[in-house]
Amino acid sequence: xxxxxxxxxxxxxxxxxxxxxxxxxxxxxxxxxxxxxxxxxxxxxxxxxxxxxxxxxxxxxxxxxxxxxxxxxxxxxxxxxxxxxxxxxxxxxxxxxxxxxxxxxxxxxxxxxxxxxxxxxxxxxxxxxxxxxxxxxxxxxxxxxxxxxxxxxxxxxxxxxxxxxxxxxxxxxxxxxxxxxxxxxxxxxxxxxxxxxxxxxxxxxxxxxxxxxxxxxxxxxxxxxxxxxxxxxxxxxxxxxxxxxxxxxxxxxxxxxxxxxxxxxxxxxxxxxxxxxxxxxxxxxxxxxxxxxxxxxxxxxxxxxxxxxxxxxxxxxxxxxxxxxxxxxxxxxxxxxxxxxxxxxxxxxxxxxxxxxxxxxxxxxxxxxxxxxxxxxxxxxxxxxxxxxxxxxxxxxxxxxxxxxxxxxxxxxxxxxxxxxxxxxxxxxxxxxxxxxxxxxxxxxxxxxxxxxxxxxxxxxxxxxxxxxxxxxxxxxxxxx
Amino acid sequence: xxxxxxxxxxxxxxxxxxxxxxxxxxxxxxxxxxxxxxxxxxxxxxxxxxxxxxxxxxxxxxxxxxxxxxxxxxxxxxxxxxxxxxxxxxxxxxxxxxxxxxxxxxxxxxxxxxxxxxxxxxxxxxxxxxxxxxxxxxxxxxxxxxxxxxxxxxxxxxxxxxxxxxxxxxxxxxxxxxxxxxxxxxxxxxxxxxxxxxxxxxxxxxxxxxxxxxxxxxxxxxxxxxxxxxxxxxxxxxxxxxxxxxxxxxxxxxxxxxxxxxxxxxxxxxxxxxxxxxxxxxxxxxxxxxxxxxxxxxxxxxxxxxxxxxxxxxxxxxxxxxxxxxxxxxxxxxxxxxxxxxxxxxxxxxxxxxxxxxxxxxxxxxxxxxxxxxxxxxxxxxxxxxxxxxxxxxxxxxxxxxxxxxxxxxxxxxxxxxxxxxxxxxxxxxxxxxxxxxxxxxxxxxxxxxxxxxxxxxxxxxxxxxxxxxxxxxxxxxxxxxxxxxxxxxxxxx
Numbered sequence: 001x002x003x004x005x006x007x008x009x010x011x012x013x014x015x016x017x018x019x020x021x022x023x024x025x026x027x028x029x030x031x032x033x034x035x036x037x038x039x040x041x042x043x044x045x046x047x048x049x050x051x052x053x054x055x056x057x058x059x060x061x062x063x064x065x066x067x068x069x070x071x072x073x074x075x076x077x078x079x080x081x082x083x084x085x086x087x088x089x090x091x092x093x094x095x096x097x098x099x100x101x102x103x104x105x106x107x108x109x110x111x112x113x114x115x116x117x118x119x120x121x122x123x124x125x126x127x128x129x130x131x132x133x134x135x136x137x138x139x140x141x142x143x144x145x146x147x148x149x150x151x152x153x154x155x156x157x158x159x160x161x162x163x164x165x166x167x168x169x170x171x172x173x174x175x176x177x178x179x180x181x182x183x184x185x186x187x188x189x190x191x192x193x194x195x196x197x198x199x200x201x202x203x204x205x206x207x208x209x210x211x212x213x214x215x216x217x218x219x220x221x222x223x224x225x226x227x228x229x230x231x232x233x234x235x236x237x238x239x240x241x242x243x244x245x246x247x248x249x250x251x252x253x254x255x256x257x258x259x260x261x262x263x264x265x266x267x268x269x270x271x272x273x274x275x276x277x278x279x280x281x282x283x284x285x286x287x288x289x290x291x292x293x294x295x296x297x298x299x300x301x302x303x304x305x306x307x308x309x310x311x312x313x314x315x316x317x318x319x320x321x322x323x324x325x326x327x328x329x330x331x332x333x334x335x336x337x338x339x340x341x342x343x344x345x346x347x348x349x350x351x352x353x354x355x356x357x358x359x360x361x362x363x364x365x366x367x368x369x370x371x372x373x374x375x376x377x378x379x380x381x382x383x384x385x386x387x388x389x390x391x392x393x394x395x396x397x398x399x400x401x402x403x404x405x406x407x408x409x410x411x412x413x414x415x416x417x418x419x420x421x422x423x424x425x426x427x428x429x430x431x432x433x434x435x436x437x438x439x440x441x442x443x444x445x446x447x448x449x450x451x452x453x454x455x456x457x458x459x460x461x462x463x464x465x466x467x468x469x470x471x472x473x474x475x476x477x478x479x480x481x
Numbered sequence: 482x483x484x485x486x487x488x489x490x491x492x493x494x495x496x497x498x499x500x501x502x503x504x505x506x507x508x509x510x511x512x513x514x515x516x517x518x519x520x521x522x523x524x525x526x527x528x529x530x531x532x533x534x535x536x537x538x539x540x541x542x543x544x545x546x547x548x549x550x551x552x553x554x555x556x557x558x559x560x561x562x563x564x565x566x567x568x569x570x571x572x573x574x575x576x577x578x579x580x581x582x583x584x585x586x587x588x589x590x591x592x593x594x595x596x597x598x599x600x601x602x603x604x605x606x607x608x609x610x611x612x613x614x615x616x617x618x619x620x621x622x623x624x625x626x627x628x629x630x631x632x633x634x635x636x637x638x639x640x641x642x643x644x645x646x647x648x649x650x651x652x653x654x655x656x657x658x659x660x661x662x663x664x665x666x667x668x669x670x671x672x673x674x675x676x677x678x679x680x681x682x683x684x685x686x687x688x689x690x691x692x693x694x695x696x697x698x699x700x701x702x703x704x705x706x707x708x709x710x711x712x713x714x715x716x717x718x719x720x721x722x723x724x725x726x727x728x729x730x731x732x733x734x735x736x737x738x739x740x741x742x743x744x745x746x747x748x749x750x751x752x753x754x755x756x757x758x759x760x761x762x763x764x765x766x767x768x769x770x771x772x773x774x775x776x777x778x779x780x781x782x783x784x785x786x787x788x789x790x791x792x793x794x795x796x797x798x799x800x801x802x803x804x805x806x807x808x809x810x811x812x813x814x815x816x817x818x819x820x821x822x823x824x825x826x827x828x829x830x831x832x833x834x835x836x837x838x839x840x841x842x843x844x845x846x847x848x849x850x851x852x853x854x855x856x857x858x859x860x861x862x863x864x865x866x867x868x869x870x871x872x873x874x875x876x877x878x879x880x881x882x883x884x885x886x887x888x889x890x891x892x893x894x895x896x897x898x899x900x901x902x903x904x905x906x907x908x909x910x911x912x913x914x915x916x917x918x919x920x921x922x923x924x925x926x927x928x929x930x931x932x933x934x935x936x937x938x939x940x941x942x943x944x945x946x947x948x949x950x951x952x953x954x955x956x957x958x959x960x961x962x963x964x965x966x967x968x969x970x971x972x973x974x975x
Contacts (some may be wrong), residue, residue: 061855090770124735210845263489263492266485266489267482267485267486267489270484308518328520331507331515332515332518332521332522332523333519334507334508334515335508335513335516335518336512336515336516336523337508338508338509338512339508339509339512340517348522348556366504366507366508371505371508374508375501375505376505378500379497381497382494382497386490386493389486389489391487392486393483401486405486413496414495415496415497415500416496419500420499423500423504423507424503
């Protein structure tokens with residue numbers, strides 16, 4: 001009897017320093033797959049289009065492997081307890097995106113309208129820049145709580161980023177949406193970066209104000225209604241979203257920011273009423289703006305009847321707004337892919353023409369990899385979001401929780417808005433599929449996003465430092481009967 | 482804070498679920514309709530990605546495929562070619578890279594491209610063994626000699642159409658329309674193809690060469706319709722033999738009017754027998770039969786022959802017309818092929834074929850079978866009885882009357898000799914306001930061999946704008962064409 005008691009006491013005597021395993025080797029094994037699968041896909045495209053294994057296969061494999069390897073080593077050194085899946089998942093998507101961008105580069109049709117041709121090497125460069133930013137985040141951001149100090153600077157920064165496209169001479173109107181700026185020949189989408197900066201501001205602000213927002217409320221019809229003065233922040237964010245919608249005519253970005261704020265507000269205050277308010281306000285905002293903004297009306301009409309839009313575009317109607325056959329072409333691409341797809345390199349998604357390798361890249365995946373492949377891609381996105389939410393759950397500080405859920409919630413909303421738009425589930429908006437789509441801002445910003453999530457998860461899963469040897473240890477034994 | 486986090490996780494799960502459901506809807510439920518949407522460019526790309534299968538006549542292809550000259554952006558690899566395009570266009574239709582496809586090329590597109598479901602197993606096998614996809618063939622019932630006779634005959638006469646059927650089966654042996662077009666001329670998608678296409682459109686060419694007159698144009702049938710009226714008289718027991726005197730007065734005033742129905746010339750029509758009335762083509766006798774039988778009985782008989790209904794051969798033909806709810810005088814006019822009565826050449830060929838086949842009307846068809854690329858038969862068309870417009874006995878009475886027409890009546894030009902008996906009927910149909918337009922010359926006939934079998938029934942119509950009004954009579958213009966078509970069929974039998 002006494003012996004068994006002793007063994008129990010042995011286990012419970014101190015809080016062990018053994019902790020969670022770091023899982024870095026799991027990450028490395030997964031990374032091997034994340035590099036091998038795109039390489040296989042690359043060879044596949046080359047064989048389908050040119051009947052040869054593409055000459056750049058080895059270089060591509062080495063390049064992607066090197067980038068992933070650097071990412072892995074930095075994580076191993078600077079965030080050893082970080083989530084093991086996020087890096088491989090992002091690498092897989094980024095690698096597959098590169099392959100499909102290269103595949104669309106081969107299309108003579110896209111080359112002839114200057115929509116593709118040399119996009120893949122550029123995207124590889126952007127990827128390298130993205131990984132570099134990822135490395136910088138992990139090395140210099142030792143603790144995500146540091147970001148809390150920059151709450152209000154972040155606010156100012158986010159506002160500047162969001163409003164940059166409206167600055168005359170800097171902003172560029174591309175296909176009706178004004179969400180780009182052009183600097184030294186490069187088009188940059190500041191919104192992609194604003195997403196992260198804004199999440200930092202929201203997290204810092206809400207962490208401070210959550211008690212006031214949550215507790216000072218009146219109950220009305222089963223809902224906790226906030227006090228009038230507490231409504232201030234949500235009204236301000238709503239106002240900014242509307243401004244973006246009206247002046248940059250981009251429903252997606254506007255929806256993304258407002259949605260992110262509502263999610264974080266709900267998590268911070270645990271008040272369902274905020275969700276109800278949020279939904280009501282976004283509905284009012286969207287319908288209100290759509291009632292006078294022709295660009296958004298066209299998008300909604302195209303969503304309701306893509307075939308009509310196709311015919312309008314084909315017949316060359318000039319009624320002040322640009323009609324586009326893209327959505328109908330994308331739907332045909334998805335349908336023609338069917339269950340198993342045509343095989344990489346064997347579809348005709350270049351018929352989408354404009355933005356075939358950026359906003360509409362999912363259609364190529366749908367046509368060439370079929371329902372099966374596209375569902376797998378969507379599930380990879382779902383996994384990234386799941387790891388992000390898990391990080392938020394595991395985080396021990398409210399700021400980390402809020403930042404993690406803000407970033408992963410925004411990521412999920414972005415995937416939904418883009419994929420839903422391209423598949424005709426909701427009206428189309430001008431955003432890009434994270435990691436897959438061609439575009440520097442998107443790739444770089446999303447790598448930074450993954451970096452921050454890894455930092456939070458490292459902090460969350462890091463075992464507490466082992467306590468100093470306590471001379472009184474024997475005295476404080478827990479003894480079980 | 483963890484409770485709302487879990488709820489947000491569920492919310493994100495729903496977002497992904499919505500995407501997955503939508504994806505299944507697009508790529509599984511709606512996949513086929515999106516894939517085969519006619520505006521989906523992939524349909525055209527696929528149609529021309531491999532050499533198309535062929536349309537065969539008498540064992541030989543009348544179509545072909547040639548590789549498109551590559552100009553970099555062209556995504557269509559092959560284009561259609563045609564042998565004797567203008568002659569066969571009413572049968573094949575066209576398959577154009579720029580202007581879609583029509584008729585057999587369209588209807589049997591899946592067989593010709595090799596995408597038919599029945600070729601699925603074979604295609605899968607080919608995919609595994611690395612062989613390119615091949616298209617199947619469409620084997621037609623047409624007779625090349627008869628088609629050539631018909632086309633050449635029309636070419637010498639101006640506008641018109643000829644349809645020849647095999648009475649015992651309904652096989653279409655000849656289907657010619659003139660003027661015609663060469664589908665090769667716009668098979669590609671270059672500017673030259675577009676110019677050729679535009680030139681052929683009705684607004685640019687008053688002769689409307691792309692109109693398939695054999696199936697899609699209805700003409701007033703004129704006196705050829707009198708055989709339908711005679712069939713109605715026999716079937717309804719108004720007269721029981723060809724020799725029975727009809728007690729028709731001359732002149733005959735149409736009931737309910739003060740208008741006399743005129744004959745073409747001074748014909749012996751008073752109290753004529755049906756045989757005599759058909760031989761000289763009496764308007765008075767057949768007009769009176771129509772009036773005596775009434776609208777309903779005439780309509781019933783005409784519909785048994787296929788009037789008022791589109792035919793699918795499988796290429797669609799327009800419905801021929803015999804009106805409802807007419808009064809007695811209108812019925813009388815309709816019964817001699819005037820007033821609203823209008824018939825496609827196919828319809829009149831069906832009428833004469835039913836008579837020649839002892840009263841049984843066989844459904845006309847032009848596709849004998851569909852073949853897989855390795856020449857296995859995928860689908861065989863079996864002859865099918867469509868209706869029985871008249872009894873065997875009455876059919877034989879009508880045959881003997883029509884044979885009299887050719888032997889010593891208006892249809893002497895169609896006599897063939899060599900033991901082949903010909904029965905026929907001429908028609909000269911008036912049209913236009915106050916009959917100002919040039920009349921159409923009709924001839925319908927069948928050939929009967931010495932063993933009693935009847936290998937061919939023909940309907941020929943000629944719209945000759947340059948001929949004198951007096952010259953246009955079915956016997957003069959249309960009968961020689963019908964005769965050469967019958968001769969071609971009889972020759973190819975021996």
